[in-house]
Amino acid sequence: MIDAVNYWWEVDGVRDDLTDPRTSSSEIVQEFLPSSRVVKAFNHMGYHDLDTGARPAGAVGRRAIAVAGDARKDVAAVAAVVDALGFDPVFAVPLAEGVRMQPGTDLFGATTDAAEVRRLLEHFPASTAGKALLAARRAAQRGRARPPSSAATATAGRRARSGPRDRPVPPAHGGSSCAASPGAADRGCS
Ligand SMILES: NC(=O)c1ccc[n+]([C@@H]2O[C@H](COP(=O)([O-])OP(=O)(O)OC[C@H]3O[C@@H](n4cnc5c(N)ncnc54)[C@H](OP(=O)(O)O)[C@@H]3O)[C@@H](O)[C@H]2O)c1
Numbered sequence: 534m535i536d537a538v539n540y541w542w543e544v545d546g547v548r549d550d551l552t553d554p555r556t557s558s559s560e561i562v563q564e565f566l567p568s569s570r571v572v573k574a575f576n577h578m579g580y581h582d583l584d585t586g587a588r589p590a591g592a593v594g595r596r597a598i599a600v601a602g603d604a605r606k607d608v609a610a611v612a613a614v615v616d617a618l619g620f621d622p623v624f625a626v627p628l629a630e631g632v633r634m635q636p637g638t639d640l641f642g643a644t645t646d647a648a649e650v651r652r653l654l655e656h657f658p659a660s661t662a663g664k665a666l667l668a669a670r671r672a673a674q675r676g677r678a679r680p681p682s683s684a685a686t687a688t689a690g691r692r693a694r695s696g697p698r699d700r701p702v703p704p705a706h707g708g709s710s711c712a713a714s715p716g717a718a719d720r721g722c723s
Contacts, residue, residue, distance in 0.1 A: 554669030572602035587619020597647035
């Protein structure tokens, strides 16, 4: 299942689960669809650019779409869709790394080539959005997260049913994030 959604509070309303720094929106989608294999793609580019920005493979300045997923074959399958639709896929595995392309990140809204998409993914921990996320995750890990509201409690309940979801804080550099070229999966990134 290709997840292109973005949490947009003006439309969706303020939701504690979708603002929980420990979880990307795609992980919430995956949790909601347990029998599906979710891959995040197409979310960071607006529909006008998706419509008019397609170019043949190898074209100079071909724009790129970041692809995040947990299973190598699923990421490869979605990358093939991205390529077939006229864009260069750039891997940002695992699915949790979808935070690097959510609204508020430097990549969100970018319509640029693979090198720049890769750079933006790798730069995320040093970006304003990345620093804020890392700080929030550290605070949450230290148990200094905000008091649970009803929505947060519901999220915690879902987590309790599906097992622990806490993840290590992402590295402060892009090196081990596997934000990399389409060959990343072949290098064991997924
Ligand atoms: N627009 C873009 O440029 C763009 C680009 C990339 C990603 N995205 C993301 O893609 C998603 C959809 O964007 P969009 O522009 O296609 O929005 P949209 O035109 O408003 O379409 C939203 C769709 O979701 C359905 N929907 C809303 N609430 C629902 C619910 N509770 N249960 C079931 N279906 C529901 C709506 O159904 P009804 O028609 O019946 O109301 C509608 O078909 C968003 O998360 C957006 O951030 C958008």
